Amino acid sequence: MSHSAPTAASRGPREWSPEQRAEIDKILARYPTKKAAVMPLLWMAQDAWEWIDLDVMRLIASTLELPPSHVHAVASFYTMFKKAPTNRYFIQVCHTLSCALVGADKLVEHIERRLEVDEHGNSKDGLFTVLRVECLASCGSAPMAQINEHYYERLSPEIVDQVIDALRAGKHIPEPRPEADQWTFPVS
Amino acid sequence: MDFPRILTGNWGVPDSHRLTVARSRGTYGRLPKALGMTPAEITTIVKDSGLRGRGGAGFPTGMKWTFVPPAEKRNGKPVYLLCNADESEPGTFKDRYLMWCDPHLLIEGMIIASRALDCHHGYIYIRGEFRFVARRLEQACEEAYAAGLLGKNILGSGHDFELSVHVGAGAYICGEETALISSLEGEKGQPKLKPPFPAVEGAWRSPTIVNNVETLSVVPWLIENGAAAYKALGTEKSPGTKLFSVSGHVRKPGVYEIPMGLPMSQFIEEYAGGLLPGRTLKAVIPGGSSVPVMTPAEVAKCNLDYESINTNAGSYLGSGGMIVMDDTTDMVAALTNLLRFYAHESCGQCTPCREGCGWMYQILCRVRDREASEQDLVTLRELADNIHSKTICFFGASAAMPVQSFLTKFRSDFLDRVQGRGAGAA
Numbered sequence: 001m002s003h004s005a006p007t008a009a010s011r012g013p014r015e016w017s018p019e020q021r022a023e024i025d026k027i028l029a030r031y032p033t034k035k036a037a038v039m040p041l042l043w044m045a046q047d048a049w050e051w052i053d054l055d056v057m058r059l060i061a062s063t064l065e066l067p068p069s070h071v072h073a074v075a076s077f078y079t080m081f082k083k084a085p086t087n088r089y090f091i092q093v094c095h096t097l098s099c100a101l102v103g104a105d106k107l108v109e110h111i112e113r114r115l116e117v118d119e120h121g122n123s124k125d126g127l128f129t130v131l132r133v134e135c136l137a138s139c140g141s142a143p144m145a146q147i148n149e150h151y152y153e154r155l156s157p158e159i160v161d162q163v164i165d166a167l168r169a170g171k172h173i174p175e176p177r178p179e180a181d182q183w184t185f186p187v188s
Numbered sequence: 189m190d191f192p193r194i195l196t197g198n199w200g201v202p203d204s205h206r207l208t209v210a211r212s213r214g215t216y217g218r219l220p221k222a223l224g225m226t227p228a229e230i231t232t233i234v235k236d237s238g239l240r241g242r243g244g245a246g247f248p249t250g251m252k253w254t255f256v257p258p259a260e261k262r263n264g265k266p267v268y269l270l271c272n273a274d275e276s277e278p279g280t281f282k283d284r285y286l287m288w289c290d291p292h293l294l295i296e297g298m299i300i301a302s303r304a305l306d307c308h309h310g311y312i313y314i315r316g317e318f319r320f321v322a323r324r325l326e327q328a329c330e331e332a333y334a335a336g337l338l339g340k341n342i343l344g345s346g347h348d349f350e351l352s353v354h355v356g357a358g359a360y361i362c363g364e365e366t367a368l369i370s371s372l373e374g375e376k377g378q379p380k381l382k383p384p385f386p387a388v389e390g391a392w393r394s395p396t397i398v399n400n401v402e403t404l405s406v407v408p409w410l411i412e413n414g415a416a417a418y419k420a421l422g423t424e425k426s427p428g429t430k431l432f433s434v435s436g437h438v439r440k441p442g443v444y445e446i447p448m449g450l451p452m453s454q455f456i457e458e459y460a461g462g463l464l465p466g467r468t469l470k471a472v473i474p475g476g477s478s479v480p481v482m483t484p485a486e487v488a489k490c491n492l493d494y495e496s497i498n499t500n501a502g503s504y505l506g507s508g509g510m511i512v513m514d515d516t517t518d519m520v521a522a523l524t525n526l527l528r529f530y531a532h533e534s535c536g537q538c539t540p541c542r543e544g545c546g547w548m549y550q551i552l553c554r555v556r557d558r559e560a561s562e563q564d565l566v567t568l569r570e571l572a573d574n575i576h577s578k579t580i581c582f583f584g585a586s587a588a589m590p591v592q593s594f595l596t597k598f599r600s601d602f603l604d605r606v607q608g609r610g611a612g613a614a
């Protein structure tokens with residue numbers, strides 16, 4: 001992935017917690033093979049340890065009785081599995097056609113300028129990582145960005161500034177405006 | 189317009205995603221009837237309704253279901269039902285709202301489909317960016333399990349169906365059904381050559397039906413109202429209603445359910461709110477970014493059904509993801525944007541697709557930046573022609589069709605940008 005710094009040093013061997021083990025048993029019960037659990041376990045590991053290093057891959061491989069190279073191949077194929085850390089707030093701005101038609105490029109340039117990001121997309125204050133991504137299936141509420149797990153839709157530079165200020169002020173990530181419950185977006 | 193809201197009837201109802209609300213609105217009310225029918229009876233209704241797959245290809249759903257080999261020819265192998273909730277085709281954003289507003293409708297549809305397919309294991313494969321939607325689906329599944337609507341012996345019918353949500357991790361190609369199956373199995377999400385078709389040999393080499401979220405969500409209504417009622421809506425060859433997600437230069441982008449066959453310009457005007465004041469129409473991509481672009485003259489001739497768009501514009505209804513572009517649009521930049529997407533998302537297995545998409549994107553960047561020659565446009569066209577139909581999966585054609593159609597239908601926009609041809613013009 002191009003959005004983050006080169007792979008950081010290993011964080012040391014990993015073990016699952018008892019809670020994670022219980023969750024793994026539930027996951028395995030859903031599939032006819034252990035191999036099918038590789039993506040669910042990668043997600044679980046990323047939730048717990050923020051990104052997937054070689055030790056995490058080894059742990060998943062031994063849990064699922066797979067060659068570590070297979071876990072590595074799967075983790076590498078899917079862009080959402082982070083192979084290196086990102087900053088605390090990961091801003092993924094959609095720049096595909098529908099968003100581009102209504103100002104995505106200006107929006108992302110504004111964000112990058114405001115956050116003074118480097119060539120890896122990391123902000124000067126160390127709080128944000130900014131990445132341009134392809135269509136997030138929110139094209140009707142363009143332009144938009146996903147910040148960590150939340151969708152922020154119908155963004156303007158002004159709204160983005162408010163969100164950034166709130167995050168910088170140490171406030172919890174503000175809940176997105178409830179546009180997920182809305183499916184038409186009149187342009188005012 | 190007066191027609192039944194088959195897919196959007198519960199949208200906007202407070203807490204429509206919760207089981208108690210869903211049940212009060214009739215969801216799961218069709219289950220006793222469906223579970224009392226034979227699998228063949230259910231499949232016959234779906235076949236007779238004329239329902240066609242809403243994932244993009246428009247393949248008749250009932251017919252697809254009949255491709256699953258009968259039990260005696262399956263060597264004891266189970267049948268799997270996969271719901272395709274990958275929704276990654278640029279311009280398409282209907283399934284997200286369907287799952288967000290009415291997850292129980294999808295679950296009910298999957299239970300009925302599982303009964304028809306003699307299937308006891310289903311998965312909803314959802315793109316990783318939709319984890320917030322996946323959580324809502326998981327909650328809905330938990331509610332359904334607790335109420336005896338999923339799991340063993342559903343409503344005392346003797347039918348068992350286990351359903352879970354499988355979250356992808358950022359790869360457009362996983363929406364292609366064989367790639368989706370590979371991904372579910374814990375492999376890289378790379379497509380496989382067909383045949384064998386998934387209905388015969390799919391997930392874990394067992395018969396597997398892959399259907400789109402919207403397709404499966406129609407099924408309960410068919411059980412309740414019958415095939416004839418569905419056929420009475422829409423056109424003869426494209427019956428029923430369909431969700432259209434419209435984005436770009438319109439005043440009311442969003443998701444709308446309409447009966448098939450509505451004139452396209454009426455849809456853009458009345459539902460999508462028309463263009464911004466003072467603008468005129470430049471182009472429309474009707475069915476997700478992969479289908480050929482349409483000119484305003486074609487838009488004026490077409491209705492929103494599979495046949496009309498194909499006959500009158502050589503394009504496809506696809507997923508119903510409509511991207512509207514007005515006269516402020518730079519068509520070269522628009523196509524370049526799309527090719528960046530395809531170059532980024534090619535899974536890399538086939539040389540024409542892997543190399544060709546990257547190459548087309550690079551040429552387009554040069555055209556956009558006025559650094560290309562007319563010969564480059566010829567090369568671009570040849571590249572597109574050489575990718576189409578020469579790859580493992582349909583992704584190759586999906587990348588080629590925008591190029592071919594933009595170059596043909598908006599030729600002067602491209603000529604104006606190459607060297608020696610009006611290069612000074614703005």
Ligand SMILES: Cc1cc2nc3c(=O)[nH]c(=O)nc-3n(C[C@H](O)[C@H](O)[C@H](O)COP(=O)(O)O)c2cc1C
Nearest residue numbers: 241242243272274275276363364365399400403582
């Ligand atoms: C490159 C590519 C991407 C696709 N993406 C999706 C998708 O995101 N969602 C979907 O339902 N179908 C997608 N499809 C179509 C599926 O392969 C498959 O035809 C569909 O899920 C079948 O369901 P249906 O018959 O109900 O439409 C895609 C196909 C291709 C070639």
Ligand code: SF4
Nearest residue numbers: 535537538541579581
């Ligand atoms: S056509 Fe492209 S996306 Fe499809 S299998 Fe070949 S390389 Fe992969």
Ligand code: FES
Nearest residue numbers: 094099136138139
């Ligand atoms: S184009 Fe940006 S969300 Fe689809």
